[in-house]
Amino acid sequence: MAGTSAASPATERRVVWPGLGWLRVGLLAGLAGGLGAAAFNGLLGERVLGEAIRLEEAGASHPIAIGEPFSRGEQQGGMIVGELVLGAGLGLLLAGAALLAGTGFVGTARRAWLIIAGTGAWAFLALPAVKYPALPPGVESPLPIETRQLSYLVLVGAGLLGVVLARLASLYLRRWLRPVAAAIAFTLPALLALALLPAEQTVTAVDADLLVRFRAAALGSQAVFWTLTAAAGLWLLEHSLGASFRQGRGRRPRAG
């Protein structure tokens, strides 16, 4: 990797496959996304969340006498830590996916990053938002938490599986079969998961308006996360890996 060249000024700004540099790109990009999401939450999300909690506490049927181990302020600090841990975790997942897939499967560096980050947004954001939209504190689902967590993970898995299968189809099939099979492979696992996983049915909404605002805040937070992660990764691929990773003028891309 390091022996690529003492690069001439990289006018083309082509980025070669970063190899183990993916770890740094993924980790830093994920942390950037987490920081952005935490800022968004601090500005908007926490306000709606606080409203929901006050409403929950006002509904006396559910006394909060369980002894909360953390104050609200501590939980808000926990949100920031949580977004950073989440960012590091998802960033490492993206980096690991890039390393495992390799350039033969996902293409050149920047394209690979966009495909992988897009897949993450599809599997972790879009699909769960359709089937299990975010619930504020105080609004209980009729499903037990174990079922919802498992269903959430199956949904994420179905999203990832669809992308992998579609990529395999587009790599190994030819002519008209290629787009058809890729489209089916991409949508089928997601559609099956959406249809077969238990529905959340009627959630007893305390305040319909609050529910809508909370879901908008949660979607916004996740959209900020994935957009910033993708953008930061692209920037890092171009700027953080040192001159040896940049393709000099007139060189052929190293990897096909």
Place this chain on the structure above:
Amino acid sequence: MAVARAVWLGTAVIRANERLVGGIALMVGAMLFYLAMLDQGQVAELLLASGLASGNHLHEFFHDGRHLGGVPCH
């Protein structure tokens, strides 16, 4: 010929190395995701034997992030 073979072997080793590191990155990433977004006190139970923690503290600490992250919380 020998050079080509050495280069081929070298790239093969680098690729195997990348896959291995990639697999480890996936595992560490999944663990961090679990801690921040999914744990419901299981980690505390594991630590309970060693007397380091008790209860569902991880869940409560990351409570806000889970709700706003659209992950099932409770």
